[in-house]
Amino acid sequence: xxxxxxxxxxxxxxxxxxxxxxxxxxxxxxxxxxxxxxxxxxxxxxxxxxxxxxxxxxxxxxxxxxx
Amino acid sequence: xxxxxxxxxxxxxxxxxxxxxxxxxxxxxxxxxxxxxxxxxxxxxxxxxxxxxxxxxxxxxxxxxxxxxxxxxxxxxxxxxxxxxxxxxxxxxxxxxxxxxxxxxxxxxxxxxxxxxxxxxxxxxxxxxxxxxxxxxxxxxxxxxxxxxxxxxxxxxxxxxxxxxxxxxxxxxxxxxxxxxxxxxxxxxxxxxxxxxxxxxxxxxxxxxxxxxxxxxxxxxxxxxxxxxxxxxxxxxxxxxxxxxxxxxxxxxxxxxxxxxxxxxxxxxxxxxxxxxxxxxxxxxxxxxxxxxxxxxxxxxxxxxxxxxxxxxxxxxxxxxxxxxxxxxxxxxxxxxxxxxxxxxxxxxxxxxxxxxxxxxxxxxxxxxxxxxxxxxxxxxxxxxxxxxxxxxxxxxxxxxxxxxxxxx
Numbered sequence: 036x037x038x039x040x041x042x043x044x045x046x047x048x049x050x051x052x053x054x055x056x057x058x059x060x061x062x063x064x065x066x067x068x069x070x071x072x073x074x075x076x077x078x079x080x081x082x083x084x085x086x087x088x089x090x091x092x093x094x095x096x097x098x099x100x101x102x
Numbered sequence: 103x104x105x106x107x108x109x110x111x112x113x114x115x116x117x118x119x120x121x122x123x124x125x126x127x128x129x130x131x132x133x134x135x136x137x138x139x140x141x142x143x144x145x146x147x148x149x150x151x152x153x154x155x156x157x158x159x160x161x162x163x164x165x166x167x168x169x170x171x172x173x174x175x176x177x178x179x180x181x182x183x184x185x186x187x188x189x190x191x192x193x194x195x196x197x198x199x200x201x202x203x204x205x206x207x208x209x210x211x212x213x214x215x216x217x218x219x220x221x222x223x224x225x226x227x228x229x230x231x232x233x234x235x236x237x238x239x240x241x242x243x244x245x246x247x248x249x250x251x252x253x254x255x256x257x258x259x260x261x262x263x264x265x266x267x268x269x270x271x272x273x274x275x276x277x278x279x280x281x282x283x284x285x286x287x288x289x290x291x292x293x294x295x296x297x298x299x300x301x302x303x304x305x306x307x308x309x310x311x312x313x314x315x316x317x318x319x320x321x322x323x324x325x326x327x328x329x330x331x332x333x334x335x336x337x338x339x340x341x342x343x344x345x346x347x348x349x350x351x352x353x354x355x356x357x358x359x360x361x362x363x364x365x366x367x368x369x370x371x372x373x374x375x376x377x378x379x380x381x382x383x384x385x386x387x388x389x390x391x392x393x394x395x396x397x398x399x400x401x402x403x404x405x406x407x408x409x410x411x412x413x414x415x416x417x418x419x420x421x422x423x424x425x426x427x428x429x430x431x432x433x434x435x436x437x438x439x440x441x442x443x444x445x446x447x448x449x450x451x452x453x454x455x456x457x458x459x460x461x462x463x464x465x466x467x468x469x470x471x472x473x474x475x476x477x478x479x480x481x482x483x484x485x486x487x488x489x490x491x492x493x494x495x496x497x498x499x500x501x502x503x504x505x506x507x508x509x510x511x
Contacts (some may be wrong), residue, residue, distance in 0.1 A: 051413055058420045063427050066422055075417040082410050090403055097396060 043084050049077045112201035119205075123197040126210050126459045131161075133189050141167030143185060146169040147207070163195060173510060177214050184217045184330075187292060193214035201302040225331040228358055232333070237340040241364045247313045247346045249384040250377045252281045254312040254344070255307045263320030263351060263370035271376035278381045283310070289319035289350075294329035299338045306343050315342060316377075318370035319360065330357035339363055349373035470501040 042050070054075045057063045061069050105116075131441060134157075138144070143165040151158050162438035165173070165185075173179045184191060192213035199205050232238050257264040264284070271280050285304055287297035298317070305315055317339075329335075330350055336358045341348050345364035351374055360366035367373050462468065467478065476499045478485045479491055490496075495506045 048409075051417075054415050055413060055420065057416065058424055058432055061424065061427070063424065065425070068424060076120045076414070077146060079410050079414045079417070083407070086403060086410070093399055097392070 044082060047078045047085075051075055051082070072088075077099050109201055112199070112204075116199040116231075117414055119197055119199045126194050126196045128192060128194050129353055130190065130192050130216070131159075131163075133185065133187055133191060134160075136187055137183055137370075141170065143170060143209075145209075145494055146184070147191075148274045161207055163193065163209055165209040169210065173212055177212065180218075181212075182216050184212055184214055187237050187327075189217050189328075190220035221328050221331065225328075225358060227332045228307070228331060228336065229361070232340070232358070232362065233244075234338055235337075235426060237337060238341040238362055241346050241362055242343045244343075244364060246347075246364060246380075248387075249381055250280075250313045252312045253283075253312070253377070254315045255282055255284045255313060256287050256301045256317045257284060257319060257370075259284060259286060261319050263289075263318045263349070266320070267318050267349070267370035270371045276376075276378065276382060276385070278378060278379070282347065283312075295334050298335055302338055302342055311343055314345045314347055314364070315361070316349065318345045318494060319410060320351050320370065327351070327357050330359035332358065333417075335359055336362045342448065347376065354481055375451070411452050467501065470499070475500050 054063075054071050058068070058071060129147075131149055133145055134148040135146035145163040145165070147161050147163050148157050149159040150156060167422075177184065180406065183189075193209050193210035194213075195207035195209055197205075198208055229238075255264070255267070257267070268282070271282070279431055285300040285301035288294050291417075302315065327350060328506060339359055340362045345365065347365045348357075348363040349358045349367045349370040350359065351369055356366055415428065470476070478499065479489070479494050480495045482489075483492060484496070490509065492509050495508060498505050500509060
């Protein structure tokens with residue numbers, strides 16, 4: 036079960052780092068490993084999308100300025 | 103006592119004067135009035151008492167048409183400036199007395215450098231006073247906006263300088279638009295002081311906000327600009343609430359108005375250029391900021407992207423290694439279990455073997471082989487002689503057979 040991503044970019048990064056830390060520190064049981072990895076990959080996807088949309092928006096702003 | 107007629111008297115005076123003043127002489131005086139009629143100049147010269155406005159001498163002086171042409175040729179555009187009310191002049195005159203028109207001085211020559219020098223002296227005195235009052239750089243301390251857009255102009259609508267300024271500003275090649283408003287003032291002569299101060303008052307008391315005040319007029323002879331070497335004007339500019347930019351057409355020397363202003367430029371077009379250039383600087387600075395923001399933005403994007411990629415890689419590899427570690431643990435456990443069980447089994451087998459051996463050693467057959475035999479009576483093994491029945495046969499079993507015997511004793 037993965038939570039729906041509805042958090043800020045910064046919070047997503049923080050959560051991602053926590054998950055990675057837990058995995059690397061062997062603090063995650065195999066029972067929850069799949070969920071954790073799924074969550075991590077979801078967070079990464081979310082962050083990348085957020086970056087992409089920011090990029091598009093900012094490009095839009097600069098293009099508006101140029102016109 | 104003899105009585106003379108007026109004419110006789112005047113004739114006498116004329117002769118006395120002509121006798122004593124057969125040569126021209128140089129005199130200093132101040133012009134209090136100038137009238138011009140049919141090519142002739144009619145001046146009223148005065149001399150005041152030192153340090154006051156009280157007149158202690160007065161005389162008319164005429165400059166006839168022919169002489170005026172000669173002098174105008176000699177002094178060019180300075181000529182008109184010298185013959186202006188309020189100027190201190192040094193003139194070469196012929197002293198004349200006419201029976202009908204009375205006493206007058208006929209101007210033969212002018213000393214321009216004297217008038218200029220006097221003006222310079224007055225200017226210096228005003229400058230000293232302003233310096234003592236510490237107001238010389240007051241306006242210069244105001245901040246001129248980076249980009250000037252709303253301009254209050256003090257000039258004369260008919261002045262060439264004003265037109266030059268407007269056309270220069272309107273036709274700038276960058277397409278900048280400026281909001282301008284003209285506040286009328288004379289730019290020459292005695293009226294400048296009153297009108298220029300009134301214009302500045304009007305600008306400051308109005309509801310409109312301007313970025314700066316521009317005072318402009320076209321070029322002129324040095325003495326034409328004497329109006330701007332004025333204490334009241336200088337003080338008003340110094341205390342102006344807005345930065346004042348002057349472009350009052352001077353070549354070398356700045357007027358006092360220039361000195362007290364925020365920015366002093368030589369001509370109206372130079373003022374327009376200055377304003378346009380500021381806009382250009384401002385615009386290019388904005389473009390530069392935009393570019394820097396774009397570059398910084400790209401860097402942030404790239405670093406975030408690569409960080410996410412790194413995280414993805416790390417999550418992948420570390421979760422894989424976690425699974426790997428678990429695998430290994432189980433493998434090791436399995437091996438341990440296997441080892442343990444096989445040991446246990448082989449130890450049990452050995453134990454059983456030893457038991458079997460011991461049991462075998464104790465079997466009756468093996469016992470009898472070692473020389474033991476079993477005595478039985480009536481099918482039962484006899485363990486004690488008390489159990490014996492003396493009448494019955496005893497059956498004794500040996501390894502190789504059974505014998506029957508009888509008890510004799």
